[in-house]
Amino acid sequence: MSDLRALLGIEHPIILGPFGGLSSIALTAAVSNAGGLGSFGLYGYEGDRICATGAELRAATDRPFAVNIWLPTGDEVEPNPQHTVFAQALQPFYEAVGLDVPSRPERYTPALEEQLDAIWEIEPTVLSVVFGVPSADVVREAHHRGIRIVGTATTVAEAVALAAAGVDAVVATGAEAGGHRVSFLRPAEESLVGTFALIPQVVDAVDVPVIAAGGIADRRGVAAAFALGAAGVQVGTAFLA
Numbered sequence: 001m002s003d004l005r006a007l008l009g010i011e012h013p014i015i016l017g018p019f020g021g022l023s024s025i026a027l028t029a030a031v032s033n034a035g036g037l038g039s040f041g042l043y044g045y046e047g048d049r050i051c052a053t054g055a056e057l058r059a060a061t062d063r064p065f066a067v068n069i070w071l072p073t074g075d076e077v078e079p080n081p082q083h084t085v086f087a088q089a090l091q092p093f094y095e096a097v098g099l100d101v102p103s104r105p106e107r108y109t110p111a112l113e114e115q116l117d118a119i120w121e122i123e124p125t126v127l128s129v130v131f132g133v134p135s136a137d138v139v140r141e142a143h144h145r146g147i148r149i150v151g152t153a154t155t156v157a158e159a160v161a162l163a164a165a166g167v168d169a170v171v172a173t174g175a176e177a178g179g180h181r182v183s184f185l186r187p188a189e190e191s192l193v194g195t196f197a198l199i200p201q202v203v204d205a206v207d208v209p210v211i212a213a214g215g216i217a218d219r220r221g222v223a224a225a226f227a228l229g230a231a232g233v234q235v236g237t238a239f240l241a
């Protein structure tokens with residue numbers, strides 16, 4: 001447990017989960033100011049918005065905080081060439097409610113490089129990622145800047161892949177977790193391990209601290225996670241409530 005606190009510079013090994021599109025400066029800062037680690041979800045944020053968010057977080061807390069991004073898995077940046085086909089298929093539904101059929105956008109989300117350039121500028125304590133393994137360049141650059149990298153695993157195999165890539169800690173996120181199922185080695189529906197089955201297996205499989213996530217909502221859940229070898233917990237839904 002103390003490993004994670006020392007690693008992240010926090011007092012309590014309790015992490016506020018990032019919420020893509022829903023994170024708030026106030027909640028992130030409140031958790032950091034209370035001695036945990038507030039995380040802010042930057043999904044879909046462009047470089048300028050990331051820099052502005054970083055400045056707002058710095059103004060709201062002088063404690064460590066994390067930011068979170070989604071690694072691209074497919075057509076998030078470059079819109080799917082099939083867009084026109086889908087739009088045409090849906091045309092009657094748009095017409096029925098009097099809306100124009102949306103045209104194919106230039107891009108859906110900002111490029112990873114644009115997001116990372118801004119993140120290197122705001123220098124969070126932690127960069128957490130979902131939907132994949134960060135490249136060697138990203139891990140090297142983060143470490144060069146003193147930023148910890150945390151990966152997210154839904155299975156033991158994903159945790160092993162993340163640890164092999166040099167992440168500093170792994171979030172073991174069970175099927176109970178709120179938000180997207182962030183599996184990347186196998187389809188999500190084949191990666192539905194429950195939190196309290198996943199934690200001890202991941203703890204046995206990797207040498208880095210393991211952060212348990214999914215269905216942990218009070219001190220009993222925290223105690224259970226620690227009893228199974230977790231070094232910290234990441235809580236989402238309970239904080240949202």
Ligand SMILES: Cc1cc2nc3c(=O)[nH]c(=O)nc-3n(C[C@H](O)[C@H](O)[C@H](O)COP(=O)(O)O)c2cc1C
Binds near residue numbers: 022213214234
């Ligand atoms: C609305 C919502 C959005 C989320 N967005 C993200 C995200 O963008 N990135 C991420 O790593 N986790 C995301 N999560 C997962 C949380 O950070 C956290 O790991 C999860 O909620 C833990 O499970 P719990 O909700 O059972 O506590 C999201 C969760 C929710 C409920």
